[in-house]
Amino acid sequence: MKDIVTKLHRAFNPRSVAVVGDKREMDYMWLRSLEHFQGKLYSVQIDEQELPGIEALGVKNYFSLLDIPDELDYVIVAVPREVAPKIIRDCIEKKVGGVMLFTSGFAETNTEEGIKLQQTITEMAKEADLNLIGPNCMGIFNPKIGLRHAAEQYYGDGGPVGFISQSGTYATFFSLMGAVHGIKVSKSVSYGNAVVLDSTDYLEYLAEDDDTKIIGMYIEGVKKGRQFFTLLREITRRKPVLIWKGGATEAGSRATASHTASLAESPLIWDALIKQCGAIKIESLDEMVDTVKALLYLKPTTGKRVGLAAMTGGQSVVITDTFAKAGLEVPLLTEKSYQEFATFFTIIGSSYRNPLDISSNLRSADNIMRCVDILDRDEMIDCVVLELSLGFLARIARFIPPFFDDLIEALARHRERSDKPFLTILFSGPTEDAAAETREKLLAKGIPSFPNFERGAKALNKVVDYYRFQRL
């Protein structure tokens, strides 16, 4: 087992957790988030007024970490900053597996007191070889064992995606938004100011983690740049790594300094290094979710030639513009395909050159699948994209009630049969809320959908670039 695995195993897979300083003012957010934790849970709180609230949650409280009659694998610290050194001292004495400081108010405040306190805890932890996560962060999420940092997060089954985030918000949002897009986390960590453990350590750990097949990162700055990129280049050969760099503009760097005390780094150098290392560059949370989804659900291809089928003429124009602008190709089909279309395809109000406008050919799921099949079999095409417009589908379904279920079943069979990636664009129009149900039905059959052309096109292009780079 690699050193880093030995080093971080207890913290990421704790059998016992203590929360220090949870309180009513925070709605006992830490203890509540650990409601389904499968190991032993302890509280440390010295304020007598908080004790009834903690007891009501069924958690035993102690007045000091040192009083807990058990080994502690992971400690969550939510005390005022001036108390942090005392808790760190206790953690060292207690030989905990890892300690995460939710506590903030350190170097990121750019105050003398904050900077000094950060130095103190950093030196203490480094000297004792203590696994300090943060400060100013949300720490570890390991759904399998119910180790969460927000009560809204899922627990039980984990997934194949590791997430490393300097921001607590994005660690939380990635898990929550990912869940509704068919993405589940294996393990994630929010690590804030990164005074002891940094992105490089977490990346190395998740690279060795068997449950983790894909790694997403939100980074504001790295402390050991050379080591990070050397490691990154090696890992991308085994697992896709997606990197979203916060502070990619001058003003944004000012914000990373105030947020996690990260130093400004040249966005150009970051872009170049991400590319050279074969990692995938990401620029927003939506892009992170979309691209991970494409990696998880699309069969791999190095080809950029897309066959596009839209449900109306206007959409056929715009899907084509959008995929072409994203870097993909929309070629003409083979003569064989055109001959096949000519045998059944209604061209009045529709067309099939590629893109397809199938508006006059929506009479049955079979008819739609015939179009998808021709695109799929065409040797000019590497990937097939089908627009599903909820409004039109609902209109058809009024006449042919089983239409939509038939279509999803047929798409599922298609997906199993074909070696080419297949994706859908689920266009909801004004009814955003109606999209969720259909998105879920599709995901249940392994079919990814994207909410608009641009997001689908960008995600597809990014994963094709990734597979191309890896096969060089």
Added chain:
Amino acid sequence: MKDIVTKLHRAFNPRSVAVVGDKREMDYMWLRSLEHFQGKLYSVQIDEQELPGIEALGVKNYFSLLDIPDELDYVIVAVPREVAPKIIRDCIEKKVGGVMLFTSGFAETNTEEGIKLQQTITEMAKEADLNLIGPNCMGIFNPKIGLRHAAEQYYGDGGPVGFISQSGTYATFFSLMGAVHGIKVSKSVSYGNAVVLDSTDYLEYLAEDDDTKIIGMYIEGVKKGRQFFTLLREITRRKPVLIWKGGATEAGSRATASHTASLAESPLIWDALIKQCGAIKIESLDEMVDTVKALLYLKPTTGKRVGLAAMTGGQSVVITDTFAKAGLEVPLLTEKSYQEFATFFTIIGSSYRNPLDISSNLRSADNIMRCVDILDRDEMIDCVVLELSLGFLARIARFIPPFFDDLIEALARHRERSDKPFLTILFSGPTEDAAAETREKLLAKGIPSFPNFERGAKALNKVVDYYRFQRL
């Protein structure tokens, strides 16, 4: 009154409408969409089997346009293409105000029959000076008089936005998506193959229309290019014109040929001309909705310096990156503002350099408004942006139930008081469906929201560029 107004007035403001060829197979979509039409409605259908269905809708049917004992201001034609010349002939004889052909299957099919039929109807209409809209389109939407082309469209109150679309899909989608984003149409037209009346004519008409303050366009090709751009340059001085060119890529041009028989035109030339004419370039339906919303709801400014307030540290970094990348500036504030923040702002877990991370300062609506006010009064700032994260707001509201209503009231007062544009980013996380209600509440107070940083930043930057150009 200008010639074009005289010419098109009857068609856009009909007191009588006839639908030719509606049928059960289409769920009587045309007659149903005219259910709330305020003028007189007639049907023309020769298929006896369709008559009970038409009568059930309460519409009187005739066997020929010529039999209708009334003048006809607007005729909707949904017959098979080979019947189109006969109906056009009747329209000419009947001296109708305008005729719209939903019928398709003309030059866009690239078939001999289609091309020939298109020539026939074009020549007939031109010779008789008949106002032919289309073919292969959805025609006019005038909500004020209940003239619609989809039963889902609103009726009664119209709004200030004219929309001209070569695609029926986008005419429909713009009206439906606009409605949920606080945008209502004055008059819109979908005009398909544009064989007689073209974009230039509709643009000229809406430029003269008093109800229309902003004009959006989705165009696949123009027939009279020089005339179009001369007109466009003149109109943008009076009304903002937003132009979305479909077929902006080589493959996309192939799609426009199959969709509306539009010829390929250089995207570079289009981009240059849009810019020179002071129009606003748009690249997607979302961008169209967002930018129109920004024009309608934001106070005008030519300044690009934004004051940004996010609800967490990660979001403060990313909102800054996103606005900076979109072309806006995120400057430091004045010393005066910093001194004011220092009197009350909790910096542990938060920061206020610009961007603001107000996570530790969310205790009350007053506290949030104090931050907004300082940004607003700062002479370095032209526009204020506030992130509203639904998840966090819900969490606060659990402790302080009136919190959210208080905040919306306070934001409404702020909006009235301030001369600077103010916008919100309504971040819904995984609960898209929850966003609609809050978006509506904000819109009811005149406060625009955008669903993510990128869409808000792009829309703001586009409207500032527009105001800058117009004041040159």
